[in-house]
Amino acid sequence: MATMTELSSTGGESKYSQDVKVDEKLIPRKVPGLCSTRYGLALIVHFCNLSLITQSIIMYITMVAMVNSTDHQSQLNSSTEGLPVDSFGGPNNTPKSLPAVGSGLGGQFALWEKWGPPHERSRLCSIALSGMPLGAFTALLMGGFCSQALGWPFAFYVFGGIGCVFCLLWFVLVYDDPVSHPWISNSEKEYIISSLDQQVSSSKQSLPIKAILRSLPFWSICICSVSHHWLLNILIVYTPTYISSVYNVNIRDNGILSAFPFLGACVTGILGGYLADFLLTKNFRLITVRKIATVLGNLPASAFVVAVPYFNSNYITTITLLTISCILSQLCQAGIYINALDIAPRHSSFLTGVSRQFSHISSVLVPNVTGFLLSQDPEFGWKNAFFLMFAINLSGLIFYIIFGEADIQDWAKESKLTRL
Template identity: 70%
Template sequence: MAYITLLSNVTLMAQNVIINITMVAMVNSTDHQSQVNGSTEGLPVDSFGGPNKAPERLPARGSGLGGQFALWEKWIPPHERSRLCTIALSGMPLASFIAILLGGLICQTYGWPLVFYIFGGIGCVCCILWFVLVYDDPVYHPWISTSEKEYIISSLVQEVSSSKKFLPIRAMSKSLPLWSMILCCFSHQWLITILMVYTPTYISSVYNVNIRDNGIFSAIPFFVAGVVGILGGQLADFLLTKSFRLITVRKMATVLGVLPSSALIVALPYLNSSCTTTVALLTISCGLTSLSQSGIYINALDIAPRHSSFLIGASRGFAYIAAILTPAISGYLLSQDPEFGWRNVFLLVFAINILGLIFFLIFGEANVQDWAKERKLTHL
């Protein structure tokens, strides 16, 4: 289930990224040769999603994440959530790595239409695997062993049920643990958007790196992020077996995914002695951000497992507001102050992330909230 979901996330995110890689070729070229040049030249700036392209793709990504967490409600035992969820979620940075690295190469060698055929074909294969192998409840899965089925059901018996779910909207709107998760997701998305949209432009503008090398430099951090995310999930569940409190693990993962990453971003303008140093800092920063997958990004399963799919959809929808605001505000700062614009952009990232992190550290919880317990739902 985890690896099929990983493949789904790779497909979902890669199809978002390749639109940006191929769009320049499609709109700026009239023949095959100009398509090749256009697609390559557009890669560093647009390959991660520009401000005018991101909103049209957000609904698909939000519904994809919400659907996954609807599965995890019934499938993942509490002490295996970190490792399995991070395996699935790591498909997104790995997709960026694959699409950025291969998209321009395919465009250059065979033309931009083949990019859609390849990644679209992968999506069709993923759909077939999903329809055949994925079931929304282990009870109905035809190939699961009896022992595994009983283990999963018994581990979740206190959290989920087959009864109809009513959303306690009023109680949810007053829940500080829920809002702390949402606001921290918002601030972290601001950091991720900067890493996606502006760091390739930063490398190009500061060091005048050629287009091809910039594309490679832009892809490497996302490979590291995918690997670190998986390892972080393994570490989080290992700590739980060593009697660490769940909320301690969630907050540790979030701190490690937010604080060092945003601090390294702030250090970029002051440690710009070489392109190699900058790329190394960006790679470490991007890699560490994935540790938050074991923190805020699966916290919904802790505080409200019965409603986690709705909460993830809502929190990601709120977080994607940052994906819309970030390019507009960052672009304004860069245009108003050419000398210190990058410094101001990175300081703003740091400030927003620290505020979101502090709010989560103060109000974040990992126990099932009263409004998410079944006994409360009978009164709504």
């Protein structure tokens, strides 16, 4: 990875307006910060992620109304529940399947191979990925109201139209690299190219599949992603069911209360990216920063969920614990979810796509395992389900702490071609 010399602190200028030497090349003094092409690109990807997630979730919000169109009003009230727990539920009203939301997000990481300076990747990726929880917030908050006021087809018209707008913005404003972008400033172009000089090459290499399959750092990302998605699936689907069964209050019928944790998660994801880059400026090792973000996004969040059954006499405390857990879980955006850019920037799009798809194993296992536990022991089923989630989450986290790396792997370097 490109290294950065100590930054001078003269004149109160930001660190990005100073002369920075990266790989023995001097980056221009006046480099745009937030009002720059690369941050604009992150914002466009943010809204594209928002559109993708809203269109995925809105399908499940309106599913009941689509299937049972004979009683629109009553079914539209049910459609605000967000996910198809009631329409596809098994025993004890537990879902038989969960939506694999976000399965096509791996390709966006190819952009940051050529657009993301190493010491800014955490914040750029976090800004882009934060569109996912914001999309969940938007769909849960507005989907039910839109269906009730205009009818369920208009939910698709509205969110589909928004997606078309962002699609047009993507085609017009997004380019493969800074060199081909027509409106980027020369100073920012030189800044990005210089910072990526030792990481990005125009030459093409075949994908080293066997080397990737033998890579423990790659598998640590996949396994930790599975364990973290297990936590997310519990938070999104089963905690509302838990509250409904314990307090006889279906919080999914309250759009604001259901959506609020995802708004906080969006903010936390962005702040986590800035915190990660801040730690890098304080001479923290990159792998240390990635592991800190991953630990904070896994361990406290899963511990709060485990604590929920022990506070079942206090509704406010339960809601608070679940909200904090949802918010903290997004700190992983600056950890495992961008770690592929560190270990193999040339192949990060492929690695991220594979790890994302691999993580959806939890979408298959969670409803079956949790549903079985609840059907076998209604009294202690929730504790068993939450403790199992904690054990799986902790196991994946430990595996990542032991085997996770942030150095570019030998099989990902241009100078060392892997013959398989």
